[in-house]
Amino acid sequence: xxxxxxxxxxxxxxxxxxxxxxxxxxxxxxxxxxxxxxxxxxxxxxxxxxxxxxxxxxxxxxxxxxxxxxxxxxxxxxxxxxxxxxxxxxxxxxxxxxxxxxxxxxxxxxxxxxxxxxxxxxxxxxxxxxxxxxxxxxxxxxxxxxxxxxxxxxxxxxxxxxxxxxxxxxxxxxxxxxxxxxxxxxxxxxxxxxxxxxxxxxxxxxxxxxxxxxxxxxxxxxxxxxxxxxxxxxxxxxxxxxxxxxxxxxxxxxxxxxxxxxxxxxxxxxxxxxxxxxxxxxxxxxxxxxxxxxxxxxxxxxxxxxxxxxxxxxxxxxxxxxxxxxxxxxxxxxxxxxxxxxxxxxxxxxxxxxxxxxxxxxxxxxxxxxxxxxxxxxxxxxxxxxxxxxxxxxxxxxxxxxxxxxxxxxxxxxxxxxxxxxxxxxxxxxxxxxxxxxxxxxxxxxxxxxxxxxxxxxxxxxxxxxxxxxxxxxxxxxxxxxxxxxxxxxxxxxxxxxxxxxxxxxxxxxxxxxxxxxxxxxxxxxxxxxxxxxxxxxxxxxxxxxxxxxxxxxxxxxxxxxxxxxxxxxxxxxxxxxxxxxxxxxxxx
Amino acid sequence: xxxxxxxxxxxxxxxxxxxxxxxxxxxxxxxxxxxxxxxxxxxxxxxxxxxxxxxxxxxxxxxxxxxxxxxxxxxxxxxxxxxxxxxxxxxxxxxxxxxxxxxxxxxxxxxxxxxxxxxxxxxxxxxxxxxxxxxxxxxxxxxxxxxxxxxxxxxxxxxxxxxxxxxxxxxxxxxxxxxxxxxxxxxxxxxxxxxx
Numbered sequence: 001x002x003x004x005x006x007x008x009x010x011x012x013x014x015x016x017x018x019x020x021x022x023x024x025x026x027x028x029x030x031x032x033x034x035x036x037x038x039x040x041x042x043x044x045x046x047x048x049x050x051x052x053x054x055x056x057x058x059x060x061x062x063x064x065x066x067x068x069x070x071x072x073x074x075x076x077x078x079x080x081x082x083x084x085x086x087x088x089x090x091x092x093x094x095x096x097x098x099x100x101x102x103x104x105x106x107x108x109x110x111x112x113x114x115x116x117x118x119x120x121x122x123x124x125x126x127x128x129x130x131x132x133x134x135x136x137x138x139x140x141x142x143x144x145x146x147x148x149x150x151x152x153x154x155x156x157x158x159x160x161x162x163x164x165x166x167x168x169x170x171x172x173x174x175x176x177x178x179x180x181x182x183x184x185x186x187x188x189x190x191x192x193x194x195x196x197x198x199x200x201x202x203x204x205x206x207x208x209x210x211x212x213x214x215x216x217x218x219x220x221x222x223x224x225x226x227x228x229x230x231x232x233x234x235x236x237x238x239x240x241x242x243x244x245x246x247x248x249x250x251x252x253x254x255x256x257x258x259x260x261x262x263x264x265x266x267x268x269x270x271x272x273x274x275x276x277x278x279x280x281x282x283x284x285x286x287x288x289x290x291x292x293x294x295x296x297x298x299x300x301x302x303x304x305x306x307x308x309x310x311x312x313x314x315x316x317x318x319x320x321x322x323x324x325x326x327x328x329x330x331x332x333x334x335x336x337x338x339x340x341x342x343x344x345x346x347x348x349x350x351x352x353x354x355x356x357x358x359x360x361x362x363x364x365x366x367x368x369x370x371x372x373x374x375x376x377x378x379x380x381x382x383x384x385x386x387x388x389x390x391x392x393x394x395x396x397x398x399x400x401x402x403x404x405x406x407x408x409x410x411x412x413x414x415x416x417x418x419x420x421x422x423x424x425x426x427x428x429x430x431x432x433x434x435x436x437x438x439x440x441x442x443x444x445x446x447x448x449x450x451x452x453x454x455x456x457x458x459x460x461x462x463x464x465x466x467x468x469x470x471x472x473x474x475x476x477x478x479x480x481x482x483x484x485x486x487x488x489x490x491x492x493x494x495x496x497x498x499x500x501x502x503x504x505x506x507x508x509x510x511x512x513x514x515x516x517x518x519x520x521x522x523x524x525x526x527x528x529x530x531x532x533x534x535x536x537x538x539x540x541x542x543x544x545x546x547x548x549x550x551x552x553x554x555x556x557x558x559x560x561x562x563x564x565x566x567x568x569x570x571x572x573x574x575x576x577x578x579x580x581x582x583x584x585x586x587x588x589x
Numbered sequence: 590x591x592x593x594x595x596x597x598x599x600x601x602x603x604x605x606x607x608x609x610x611x612x613x614x615x616x617x618x619x620x621x622x623x624x625x626x627x628x629x630x631x632x633x634x635x636x637x638x639x640x641x642x643x644x645x646x647x648x649x650x651x652x653x654x655x656x657x658x659x660x661x662x663x664x665x666x667x668x669x670x671x672x673x674x675x676x677x678x679x680x681x682x683x684x685x686x687x688x689x690x691x692x693x694x695x696x697x698x699x700x701x702x703x704x705x706x707x708x709x710x711x712x713x714x715x716x717x718x719x720x721x722x723x724x725x726x727x728x729x730x731x732x733x734x735x736x737x738x739x740x741x742x743x744x745x746x747x748x749x750x751x752x753x754x755x756x757x758x759x760x761x762x763x764x765x766x767x768x769x770x771x772x773x774x775x776x777x778x779x780x781x782x783x784x785x
Binding site (some may be wrong): 034038280311316324 | 670671674677680681683684685686689693694696697699700701722765766767768769770771772773782784
């Protein structure tokens with residue numbers, strides 16, 4: 001019997017769940033290196049990759065029961081030891097996977113950026129691409145599973161891998177490439193907020209029909225360690241039965257619980273500095289950990305008035321060297337609840353970073369730390385107020401933070417907003433992915449949605465050249481919103497051509513808000529809500545009857561694969577040839 | 590390559606010493622007859638049988654004994670390493686408390702407690718041998734195991750005995766112990782740290 005493996009390939013933690021026709025989704029512990037030469041199973045696999053030299057970590061300490069000596073580690077030990085070897089540590093590979101400022105197939109991680117002094121330190125170490133780092137997490141999950149289930153190899157099961165709803169077609173494609181590199185020949189992608197909703201459906205059984213009624217709109221509010229992701233799911237009446245449709249997804253926001261921990265650590269660090277106490281790099285990290293615990297304590301129900309922070313001395317002498325501080329509940333409220341979830345109006349908009357002339361390349365962290373402003377902007381863009389909210393992500397374990405979001409949603413909507421009780425917030429996405437695998441086999445309700453964005457190809461307008469002005473670009477809709485897996489759409493004929501022997505490059509755009517555009521619609525590329533993605537390109541080789549320089553008139557076709565990726569095809573109008581447009585993953589200027 | 594791993598036999602033995610009573614069946618098989626416990630815990634710990642057989646030597650019994658001793662030592666040291674890494678327990682116990690203020694000791698102890706508690710929570714499920722509040726009146730039943738319940742004072746006649754619960758005891762009902770890779774020197778409880 002083929003089973004379903006649900007994989008949450010997270011920014012900071014990955015998880016695995018399993019289901020089959022008889023059994024509901026269950027989380028599956030993941031064996032990993034947890035200490036030097038120690039292997040144990042843990043509920044999650046921290047998404048960290050450590051690439052040390054033999055001087056830094058001997059290979060014997062990294063071996064796994066199913067491997068020989070390894071030169072790298074992923075998981076708990078990678079994260080812990082990596083804190084002492086930041087120049088060898090790959091973190092947040094997933095955020096790099098959707099960062100078009102770099103070539104995502106090039107070996108750029110651990111990221112050096114503008115830190116020239118790291119160049120020598122990193123010269124002898126291995127570096128990997130964001131795709132390869134993701135592949136290693138997936139390969140680890142696969143090997144850990146195979147080691148325990150010899151008769152049921154992972155690549156012979158139905159494998160679901162979750163991606164942020166905001167992932168563009170390139171990042172989705174690269175996730176599939178990473179899965180293939182990891183030895184998963186066939187995977188299916190699923191959006192994380194949908195997975196969280198499936199986990200809720202699985203946990204509630206048939207009772208969800210009592211929670212929701214036609215016309216309800218559920219906000220899935222997913223705040224993880226490093227990212228924030230919003231989606232809206234609408235409940236509709238489908239001939240007497242309840243149907244679910246994902247109607248909107250938000251942007252990829254690099255903002256999460258880690259930012260809160262750092263903010264609190266900065267506050268305590270300043271207190272300590274004022275008292276003349278200095279912390280070294282490792283104590284600084286211990287401080288961030290201590291602040292995370294303080295955050296969890298102070299923002300929970302029945303929180304104490306303050307939480308102590310203690311940082312042990314680094315040397316072998318402990319007593320007398322402990323650095324002490326305290327965070328009060330009031331501090332946590334001001335800094336975290338009011339700082340990250342300020343009370344704002346429904347018309348609030350997130351502040352955008354002003355484009356500086358020169359900026360260090362790196363992850364595009366959100367400029368505005370106010371999650372509620374991002375939320376107001378998201379809801380405002382789609383003009384819908386939720387009637388219910390489903391929380392996901394470790395940060396949302398805090399009752400104070402949940403309360404603040406619910407309070408604001410009620411104020412904005414001017415009515416009650418229900419809170420849906422889902423599964424374990426750390427494991428929901430993996431559990432939901434496994435449950436979705438069962439749904440695909442006909443066991444349960446499916447969320448309809450299709451593609452969350454409409455996609456456009458840039459076409460330069462034919463107009464007289466004006467010095468100093470680039471010709472305006474029109475955007476031709478090639479894939480409307482809501483294309484379901486397996487669906488194709490052919491464009492009405494347009495005068496498009498590929499030149500044989502030359503790489504044809506098309507600018508590529510997306511819009512999450514333009515629901516009405518049908519395939520073939522021609523709009524201004526600078527219209528509101530349209531964002532530019534990486535270009536798509538194709539080189540048609542000169543062969544057979546096709547001579548270099550010849551223009552081949554083509555028609556465009558868009559196809560959403562069963563895997564969940566978007567493919568664009570050029571079909572020769574004379575019927576002789578079809579070419580798939582490739583996403584360019586090269587560095588963008 | 591599985592052969593380069595061994596189950597944490599000695600770690601389990603160490604826990605036996607730390608937490609009291611019983612050793613799982615798989616481990617009991619490896620112990621001398623006299624050391625075998627009578628009863629076994631209800632929950633089966635996740636321990637697999639060791640696959641690595643000692644290489645044939647003139648005296649296989651002696652070689653097995655040596656290997657078991659080695660594993661026992663490695664496991665005990667690995668536990669210390671874990672408590673040191675997470676809770677700085679070795680530093681704490683080795684440090685001198687003479688002349689230190691209670692506040693200083695308390696400040697360090699808070700973190701040592703948190704770390705050691707984490708190690709316990711992560712690796713062993715504990716429950717009282719005899720549930721009940723301290724100083725509660727309890728009855729020691731007929732046929733009780735003296736290894737589980739230690740009588741203090743003079744017991745007259747045959748059980749059941751009525752007495753006062755002084756300590757409810759601890760039993761490790763489940764253990765989730767890391768597997769240890771071979772080729773790692775477990776005598777290094779904490780490596781020297783040099784910032785370069």
